[in-house]
Amino acid sequence: MSPPSPGRIPVTKTPKVYVGGAFVRSESARTFKVSDATGAFFANIPQCTRKDLRNAVEAAAKAGPGWARRSPYNRAQILYRLAEMLEARSGELVTSLVRFGAREADAARGMAVGVDRLIHYAGWADKYEQLLGSVNPVASAHFNFTVTEPMGVVGVIAPDSPPLLGLLSMLAPVIASGNTVVALASEKVPYPAILLGEMLATSDLPGGVVNILTGFRRELVPTFATHAHLRAVYAAAGADERKALRLGAAASVKRVRFADWSGKEWFSDSAQGLGPIRDFVELKTTWHPIGS
Amino acid sequence: MPQTPHTAHARLLDEVGSVDQVGVEERVAKFATRSIKKASKVWGLRTAVSMTDLTTLEGKDTPGKIESLCRKALRPHDDPDIPTVAAVCVYPSMVRHAKAHVGGSGVKVASVATAFPSGQTHYRTRLSEVRGAVADGADEVDMVINRGAFLSGEYSRVQDEIAGVVEACGPAALKVILEVSELETFDNIRMASFLAMGVLRPGDFIKTSTGKTALNATLANNQVMIEAIRDFFLDTGIAIGMKPAGGIKTAKQALQFLIAVKETLGDAWLTRRRYRFGASSLLNDLLRQIEKEKTGAYQAPYYFSDAAESY
Amino acid sequence: MPSARKTSSGPRSGLIFGDLWEFDPAPETADPKLKARYDLFIGGRFVRPRSGRTFDSINPANEAKLAEIALAGPADVDAAYRSAADAFKAWAALPGRERGKYLYRIARLLQDRAREFAVAETLDGGKPIRESRDFDVPMAAAHFFYHAGWADKLEYVAPGRIARPLGVVGQVIPWNFPLLMLAWKLAPALAMGNCVVLKPAETTSITALKFAEILQDAELPAGVVNFVTGAGETGAAVMGHPSAAKVAFTGSTEVGKAIMRQLAGTDRKMTMELGGKAxxxxxxxxxxxxxxxxxxxxxxxxxxxxxxxxxxxxxxxxxxxxxxxxxxxxxxxxxxxxxxxxxxxxxxxxxxxxxxxxxxxxxxxxxxxxxxxxxxxxxxxxxxxxxxxxxxxxxxxxxxxxxxxxxxxxxxxxxxxxxxxxxxxxxxxxxxxxxxxxxxxxxxxxxxxxxxxxxxxxNTFNKFDPSSPFGGYRESGFGREGGRQGLLDYAHLA
The missing domain is CATH 3.40.309.10 (Aldehyde Dehydrogenase; Chain A, domain 2)
Structure with missing residues (x-):
């Protein structure tokens, strides 16, 4: 990289959210100011509203059937390709994390873990079915088997710390099984998620499979809770938010799961595995007679 | 489309519809859980007696054995309230002996014909056998279908042959034996039922089996056939009868078959004009159970004439 | 050839389903061995309700009173949970093969008394004896038999994880398959090493309380299973009890949602098996x-x-x-x-x-x-x-x-x-x-x-089997009952 020309005014970026495969502002045209770790102005970030959430759910629902129909092998390849891209561009992501206060070593390690985690889930995409599903030896003259299916549109509410690894750790198992996602990025450190959106846009992940909103949790959590078309919510949330999510979820019998890792735990292998995949699939059992 | 065996099969199956084996078996299992008591039991048992085609089809049959069978048919037991059976069913060579004993009594003489049980001879020979039996006095003819032709998809041939036998029967009623064990699947049984019914006359029958193969009448294949009869009747108004044969040995079984008739075809088939049991040892078990209902005591087999079990 | 299939014109002549052969009554006569009054089953014994209240169980076939049932108040539910909590440590620590033997025993004892239970189920709930005899009771026994065999194989339930019991589980079941729903709920919970407080439906409590007699005959350790009877308030107390590690509910979507709201402030694990319109x-x-x-x-x-x-x-x-x-x-x-x-x-x-x-x-x-x-x-x-x-x-x-x-x-x-x-x-x-x-x-x-x-x-309908996971999408609930998958819903994965 050549040094900037003296006197040149850098071009600043207008961060937009990634919804339905496109970069958009909030429909409300509202933004909130984000400063970097030094307190300097960084950018105005879209302050998404419940209508933005609604639009994102529409986009995710539209993308859902196609994504669910992809072969597991194909989903695995797409997740692996995403990991390749993040690995190549991890410098940019690390820089953004450091700019918002992460220690360089932590940010770098977080990115490495994040990339590895994507690969972990890429590998799961065509394997979990054999562990979660079954052929069931019923007593009658029927062939009976249980398979998994994605739940549909899943809301993901990412933690503030670690903002990017948390988001990646929650997204990956949910989309690996064919769900589509509407995610709310960390309110405190939203920019790395916006960068992630830009990388998703150039990955092979179809538009609408992952939609990333930015904004205020207090504004958006209630809609995550009550939007009936969101079939599940996966949240890193405090006690009050948990209650709000559960209360709202009751009206549509929504599945609610919480990411209970904190701080360093997100970096550990125990923050990944079959569990988070199982949490976002439905089990369907089919019966058929055996005769001639 | 040219009428190849394959298209013929596809067309026939499409026309009559398929049958799910497990579903049929579940349906008939419910008949077996019906509990028939007291007067309704006696009614069922007596009706079963009246529907019996008392049968002997053995190489060692003699005029003497036929005479004994006919006496049993006319007076199954010393209780005069017990009805006569529907018919005696014999080989063609025995028809005139049987006719001599039951003629004019209301008990019919049924003769198996058409190279029973395999049907494996020339068509014209089969026809002439039918004509001979009728000429000897057979009121009813039990024919076997050409299973080889059926299984190779030559449905027109199967049906034309049945039509020829209908004609050869003249006034005699015809019972068409599908030989279900050789058709194997319920789809085939349903298709063959429709092929036969398509050329039968009201009052003719379709029949499960010859009794000469391993698998004979079951509640399940009976069900497939009476559902075919029902559908054919509702569609055409032509009432075809049904005769399960072979394998029905106990009164309990017979009642289950009659429950199937009651709940599938309805009251109009609860008569020997439309439903028969092709059986030999069944009759004595029916009589034993009738006596048991009357006296309250279980009966020994040797109280009943022509009992096979005399131990 | 006349077609069976492609006709739309109605039948030319109908079938006669008349009374030519009318069946005589064939009543099942086995003695259901009912008691005039049923108390709560807590700590392995039948105890009078502290609430002092009772309600009647009615035979819906003739509106006659069958028995008087104890109505559990909050103190009774509390007592049931305490007894379950007391029993939990020893029950969970029991080797799986021994826990399994209790479940096998229960399955066998239920088979022994199948006819009596079938009659009781039919009297209390109104379902045909043919169904309670041929479906409900044998299937209930099958659930215990199936899950009994899991008790010593829990290390195979979740690959890479250790399945442990959750603790005391609160369960509320509906009136449509009283004994069978009890079996669906109890068998996996017990196989996994949980203890249970269960509330049968108000109109159909009797077979649960008869089942308690089987638990006594099986010498199941006191407190492992507790039955509290009553209506909606008792159910809410069972679902809302602070010491429940998990609740499992089968019933209407409306009540399921109410329970979800009731428990929104807790981290209680839940299984909901709700309504449908299939x-x-x-x-x-x-x-x-x-x-x-x-x-x-x-x-x-x-x-x-x-x-x-x-x-x-x-x-x-x-x-x-x-x-x-x-x-x-x-x-x-x-x-x-x-x-x-x-x-x-x-x-x-x-x-x-x-x-x-x-x-x-x-x-x-x-x-x-x-x-x-x-x-x-x-x-x-x-x-x-x-x-x-x-x-x-x-x-x-x-x-x-x-x-x-x-x-x-x-x-x-x-x-x-x-x-x-x-x-x-x-x-x-x-x-x-x-x-x-x-x-x-x-x-x-x-x-x-x-x-x-x-x-x-x-090409079939309404088939059930203990090895076949059952449960809903959307507002029909979540969690599964039956099979390995159902067992997992009663496990804490470490």
Whole structure:
């Protein structure tokens, strides 16, 4: 990289959210100011509203059937390709994390873990079915088997710390099984998620499979809770938010799961595995007679 | 489309519809859980007696054995309230002996014909056998279908042959034996039922089996056939009868078959004009159970004439 | 050749389903061995309720009182939870093979007393003795037998994880399959090493309390299973008790949602098995007679008091006339009446309240212009009965096509294309079960993939097995019961 020309005014970026495969502002045209770790102005970030959430759910629902129909092998390849891209561009992501206060070593390690985690889930995409599903030896003259299916549109509410690894750790198992996602990025450190959106846009992940909103949790959590078309919510949330999510979820019998890792735990292998995949699939059992 | 065996099969199956084996078996299992008591039991048992085609089809049959069978048919037991059976069913060579004993009594003489049980001879020979039996006095003819032709998809041939036998029967009623064990699947049984019914006359029958193969009448294949009869009747108004044969040995079984008739075809088939049991040892078990209902005591087999079990 | 299939003109002459051969009454006469009064089962003993209150259990077939049942108040529920908590440590520590032996014992003791339990179930709930004898009781025993074998194999339940019991589990079960739902709930919970506080439904408590006698005979350690009887308030106390590690509920979606709200502030694990409005889809190439049988079994099994009942029939237009006319003939031979008669197909509606609900929804169907058919049948003068009922000319927007009736009432809709069938089938907030009837294998698999339901019956309906996971999508609930998957819902994975 050549040094900037003296006197040149850098071009600043207008961060937009990634919804339905496109970069958009909030429909409300509202933004909130984000400063970097030094307190300097960084950018105005879209302050998404419940209508933005609604639009994102529409986009995710539209993308859902196609994504669910992809072969597991194909989903695995797409997740692996995403990991390749993040690995190549991890410098940019690390820089953004450091700019918002992460220690360089932590940010770098977080990115490495994040990339590895994507690969972990890429590998799961065509394997979990054999562990979660079954052929069931019923007593009658029927062939009976249980398979998994994605739940549909899943809301993901990412933690503030670690903002990017948390988001990646929650997204990956949910989309690996064919769900589509509407995610709310960390309110405190939203920019790395916006960068992630830009990388998703150039990955092979179809538009609408992952939609990333930015904004205020207090504004958006209630809609995550009550939007009936969101079939599940996966949240890193405090006690009050948990209650709000559960209360709202009751009206549509929504599945609610919480990411209970904190701080360093997100970096550990125990923050990944079959569990988070199982949490976002439905089990369907089919019966058929055996005769001639 | 040219009428190849394959298209013929596809067309026939499409026309009559398929049958799910497990579903049929579940349906008939419910008949077996019906509990028939007291007067309704006696009614069922007596009706079963009246529907019996008392049968002997053995190489060692003699005029003497036929005479004994006919006496049993006319007076199954010393209780005069017990009805006569529907018919005696014999080989063609025995028809005139049987006719001599039951003629004019209301008990019919049924003769198996058409190279029973395999049907494996020339068509014209089969026809002439039918004509001979009728000429000897057979009121009813039990024919076997050409299973080889059926299984190779030559449905027109199967049906034309049945039509020829209908004609050869003249006034005699015809019972068409599908030989279900050789058709194997319920789809085939349903298709063959429709092929036969398509050329039968009201009052003719379709029949499960010859009794000469391993698998004979079951509640399940009976069900497939009476559902075919029902559908054919509702569609055409032509009432075809049904005769399960072979394998029905106990009164309990017979009642289950009659429950199937009651709940599938309805009251109009609860008569020997439309439903028969092709059986030999069944009759004595029916009589034993009738006596048991009357006296309250279980009966020994040797109280009943022509009992096979005399131990 | 005359065709059986491609006719739309009605029958030229009908079938006669008359009284030529009328069946004599065939009542099941086994003694159900009922007590006049049932207390709560807490800590391995029958105890008087601290609430001092009781309620009556009524035989819905004749409105006669069967027994007096203790009504558990908050103090009683509390006592049950304490007894379960006291028992938990030792029970969870018991080697799996020993826990399994208790479950095997229970299965065997239930089989020994199957006939008595069947009669009790029929008296208390109104279901035909044929069903309680041939389905409910043997299937309940099968659930214990199946899960007994899991108790010493828990390390195989979740790959890479260690499955541990959760603690004390609170369970509330419905009135449609009282003993069977108890078995579905208890067997996996116990196999995993949990202790249980269970509340049977208010109208059908008796077999649970008789089952407590079996637990005593099996010498199950005191407190491992506790039964508290009562109505909604008792249920809320069981679900809301602070020491419950998990709650499992089977019942209406409405109550399920209320429980979810009640527990919103806690991190309680939950399993919800709620209502349904299943589509039973018949294509023109289906085996029609077996489909008709499946439709009948789907909606008239247990008087339609089945959460997964096939209450919406979607029939392909080319065969609609044929299917409907066959259905009408088929239901003419359904025998409605005394549940204790061995020949009864449809018994009594479970309660006066439920009968009222069915009547209201049926009246709405008539009012909204759907065409009703009920076969001629004589209903007993006393008791709660409702004849088998078909509605044609039903659209997606009729109440009878959307609301769960939980009675012997079938709404019939038609469709023309596969996509239309899928769309109509999925056009409901429920997602418990679905049926599909077709001879085409690839279509079955496509339908099974597209139907949003936890159980898909292809060319069959209303089949259950302890090894087969059961449970819903969407507002029909979450969690599964049965199979390895169901067992996992009672485990803490470490």
């Amino acid at each position: 589509a039973n889809i018949v294509f023109d190439d289906a085996p029609i007679d077996q489909a008709v049988e499946g439709i009948v079994n789907g909606i008239f099994f247990n008087q339609g008091h089945v959460c997964c009942a096939g209450s919406r029939l979607l029939v392909h237009e080319p065969v609609a006339g044929q299917v409907i006319s066959k259905l009408r003939n088929r239901i003419r031979v359904l025998r409605v009446g005394d549940p204790l008669d061995k020949n009864t197909d449809l018994g009594a509606i479970n309660s006066r309240e439920q009968l009222g609900r069915i009547r209201r929804l049926v009246a709405s169907g008539v009012r909204e212009g759907a065409l009703m058919y009920q076969p001629p049948c004589r209903l007993p003068e006393r008791g709660y009965y409702f004849p088998p009922t078909l509605f044609t000319r039903v659209t997606q927007s009729h109440r009878i096509a959307r609301e769960e009736i939980f009675g012997p009432v079938l709404s019939i809709l038609t469709f023309r294309t596969v996509d239309e069938a899928i769309e109509k089938a999925n056009n409901t907030p429920y997602g418990l079960s679905a049926g599909v009837w077709t001879d085409k294998g690839s279509r079955i698999l496509r339908m099974s993939t597209e139907l949003k339901a936890g159980v898909v019956w292809a």
